[in-house]
Amino acid sequence: xxxxxxxxxxxxxxxxxxxxxxxxxSFIGHPExxxxxxxxxxxxxxxxxxxxxxxxxxxMHEETDISEFPQDVRVIVEGLNKIxxxxxKDTRLEAENYKRLIVQYSTDPRVVxxxxxxxxxxxxxxxxxSKTSREQKLLETLMLYIPLAHQLGLYNIKGELENIYFxxxxxxxxRLITNKLKATERDRxxxxxxxxxxxxxxxxxxxxxxxxxxxxxxxxxxxxxxQVQKVPFEGVxxxxxxxxxxxxxxxxxxxxxxxxxxxxxxxxxxxxxxxRLRDWLTNPKSNGYESLHITVKNxxxxxxxxxxxxxxxxxxxxxxxxxxxxxxxxxxxxTLDKWLTSVRYNLEHPADLKPEDMPLPPSRxxxxxxxxxxxKILPTGSSVLDFAFHIHSGLGCRxxxxxxxxxxxxxxxxxxxxxxxxxxxxKNQRPAQDWLGWVVTSKARSKIRLELDSDERxxxxxxxxxxxxxxxxxxxxxxxxxxxxxxxxxxxSSVVAFLASIGRDEFDVNDVKAFILDAEARHEASVxxxxxxxxxxxxxxVSSSGGDDILVINARGVKGLDYxxxxxxxPVCGDDVFGFVTRTEGIKIHRMSCPNAARLMEKYPYRIQKxxxxxxxxxxxxxxxxxxxxxxEHSVLAxxxxxxxxxxxxxRSFNVNENTGNGTYEITARxxxxxxxxxxxxxxxxxxxxxxxxxxRL
Numbered sequence: 250x251x252x253x254x255x256x257x258x259x260x261x262x263x264x265x266x267x268x269x270x271x272x273x274x275s276f277i278g279h280p281e282x283x284x285x286x287x288x289x290x291x292x293x294x295x296x297x298x299x300x301x302x303x304x305x306x307x308x309m310h311e312e313t314d315i316s317e318f319p320q321d322v323r324v325i326v327e328g329l330n331k332i333x334x335x336x337x338k339d340t341r342l343e344a345e346n347y348k349r350l351i352v353q354y355s356t357d358p359r360v361v362x363x364x365x366x367x368x369x370x371x372x373x374x375x376x377x378x379s380k381t382s383r384e385q386k387l388l389e390t391l392m393l394y395i396p397l398a399h400q401l402g403l404y405n406i407k408g409e410l411e412n413i414y415f416x417x418x419x420x421x422x423x424r425l426i427t428n429k430l431k432a433t434e435r436d437r438x439x440x441x442x443x444x445x446x447x448x449x450x451x452x453x454x455x456x457x458x459x460x461x462x463x464x465x466x467x468x469x470x471x472x473x474x475x476q477v478q479k480v481p482f483e484g485v486x487x488x489x490x491x492x493x494x495x496x497x498x499x500x501x502x503x504x505x506x507x508x509x510x511x512x513x514x515x516x517x518x519x520x521x522x523x524x525r526l527r528d529w530l531t532n533p534k535s536n537g538y539e540s541l542h543i544t545v546k547n548x549x550x551x552x553x554x555x556x557x558x559x560x561x562x563x564x565x566x567x568x569x570x571x572x573x574x575x576x577x578x579x580x581x582x583x584t585l586d587k588w589l590t591s592v593r594y595n596l597e598h599p600a601d602l603k604p605e606d607m608p609l610p611p612s613r614x615x616x617x618x619x620x621x622x623x624x625k626i627l628p629t630g631s632s633v634l635d636f637a638f639h640i641h642s643g644l645g646c647r648x649x650x651x652x653x654x655x656x657x658x659x660x661x662x663x664x665x666x667x668x669x670x671x672x673x674x675x676k677n678q679r680p681a682q683d684w685l686g687w688v689v690t691s692k693a694r695s696k697i698r699l700e701l702d703s704d705e706r707x708x709x710x711x712x713x714x715x716x717x718x719x720x721x722x723x724x725x726x727x728x729x730x731x732x733x734x735x736x737x738x739x740x741x742s743s744v745v746a747f748l749a750s751i752g753r754d755e756f757d758v759n760d761v762k763a764f765i766l767d768a769e770a771r772h773e774a775s776v777x778x779x780x781x782x783x784x785x786x787x788x789x790x791v792s793s794s795g796g797d798d799i800l801v802i803n804a805r806g807v808k809g810l811d812y813x814x815x816x817x818x819x820p821v822c823g824d825d826v827f828g829f830v831t832r833t834e835g836i837k838i839h840r841m842s843c844p845n846a847a848r849l850m851e852k853y854p855y856r857i858q859k860x861x862x863x864x865x866x867x868x869x870x871x872x873x874x875x876x877x878x879x880x881x882e883h884s885v886l887a888x889x890x891x892x893x894x895x896x897x898x899x900x901r902s903f904n905v906n907e908n909t910g911n912g913t914y915e916i917t918a919r920x921x922x923x924x925x926x927x928x929x930x931x932x933x934x935x936x937x938x939x940x941x942x943x944x945x946r947l
């Protein structure tokens with residue numbers, strides 16, 4: 250395998266021979282230093298070392314041929330090249346998204362580890378960069394690479410990255426803390442010796458084998474605690490901890506028993522702060538961490554933290570399952586953490602890993618960029634159209650296509666992670682029904698539907714105006730029943746769709762005239778049959794003193810009599826009404842003020858039936874509709890509904906349209922009332938309301 254590294258090095262040396270770093274040294278020095286970190290400090294195999302050299306060669310010179318190398322090496326190189334192309338626009342605000350993008354590019358789990366090694370080498374030579382570039386790299390390191398290093402268990406690298414960041418970002422605080430650590434180093438050693446002396450005999454007599462270790466907190470960690478707790482250096486209790494590492498068999502019962510024994514000896518000798526007891530033996534952390542932590546005071550009053558664990562627990566904490574989990578304070582995504590955990594396992598168990606078992610990062614999202622470098626996250630399968638709506642709804646509605654990585658593509662083109670997308674628009678472009686099949690995001694779908702509905706409503710308004718004008722010219726009436734029959738004939742699911750088809754010239758409005766005339770002709774043909782029906786109905790009428798046949802009805806109706814209230818005018822008990830004998834629906838009761846009254850009386854006088862209401866009002870319910878015009882004041886809506894609720898009236902529907910042109914609400918209220926007297930009360934009080942302009946019964 251060393252041959253693969255040698256060949257990769259030769260290709261890189263040739264490709265980079267004329268390239269130099271900003272400090273004047275040969276560029277090949279950078280991949281050489283990264284390769285040493287990858288090999289010596291992390292322990293990755295030769296294929297990863299070769300990938301380091303080939304990455305820099307192909308990144309600087311795309312034409313470099315690496316086809317002779319194995320597939321896994323080329324995959325690592327491709328991932329490293331993609332990550333190098335990321336130019337974070339706002340790392341601080343988008344840190345979590347950029348971290349997820351780095352992971353997305355790491356189809357081979359070793360890619361992200363090599364990239365962390367690459368960042369460490371850059372940080373070690375940070376002085377050679379300009380101030381602006383240095384500040385950008387410091388921010389990227391803090392927000393992206395330090396958390397990733399911790400998640401992968403690369404603690405030494407993580408600590409070094411933190412200290413370099415701290416040294417450049419807070420030089421004065423860095424010097425203060427590191428100098429205090431140096432100045433107190435001998436004191437810590439002496440304190441540890443003094444601490445263990447009274448305990449030696451007890452532990453020896455019990456046969457407890459142990460090792461003591463001083464764990465000194467890193468300078469950056471101390472600085473963060475000083476900031477969070479708002480204390481000086483001396484106020485950080487766990488600047489260092491004395492750790493008991495007990496050597497015993499890895500039996501849970503024996504381990505816990507020995508840890509608690511050591512704990513009891515420590516607390517017998519020193520004053521414990523029970524508030525700071527952390528028992529992760531009885532209840533281990535969710536990441537598997539097991540240990541006992543206690544803060545005690547020695548005879549001089551100095552506080553120090555004591556950690557008690559077994560050798561197995563210490564190994565787990567430093568290198569095992571507990572090291573797999575995410576850095577404190579970083580937001581997690583469960584699938585991302587799980588994948589990063591598998592990365593660590595695969596690094597620790599390379600012999601167990603087969604190429605086909607290589608874990609893939611989460612793939613539910615794609616990461617794409619605007620031409621200015623802004624990162625946008627979309628669901629997998631998103632198109633150019635999804636991207637346009639993600640940027641702005643107006644941009645999506647006018648989208649005619651796009652440029653992906655400089656190439657012109659149609660709006661339904663699917664995007665992949667890393668694409669740079671520019672949207673092309675047209676001022677006359679409008680959403681079409683087909684667009685719903687080209688998008689996957691809910692935002693795009695809802696906006697397209699909204700625009701399509703808006704177009705439908707506009708076309709329906711045009712169609713309504715056309716139909717109204719033609720009916721007036723023809724002097725014809727299109728009743729609700731006729732409308733339903735015509736819509737069924739046209740396969741229209743709604744009135745809006747019917748009117749929109751007229752407005753878009755998809756349906757010839759003259760066909761409406763033909764339909765009405767045909768219906769009228771059918772009615773004429775049935776006159777004789779209707780007359781016979783009329784004769785049969787007269788058995789349900791009573792004779793007035795004047796000798797005319799008069800139908801007497803009340804709110805409850807007349808038993809055995811087939812009559813209905815006409816929907817065109819919705820009569821209410823107490824209205825001046827007349828009856829009209831129909832062919833199939835019995836007698837229909839119309840108001841004298843009905844828009845159809847004059848036509849019916851003129852054309853079919855022999856089918857007109859005189860009707861009076863019974864003197865006492867019944868308890869039935871009659872449907873009526875009120876048209877209310879009111880000023881644009883929200884409280885008026887509630888006031889209208891309150892007034893209606895005061896009487897024997899119930900609301901069946903209440904529709905409000907906002908007429909911004911006139912500055913009014915146009916309210917349509919459909920009610921059920923027992924009589925005109927109740928309806929008159931409703932109309933009277935609604936008319937008297939403040940902000941109500943007009944009330945009209947339809």
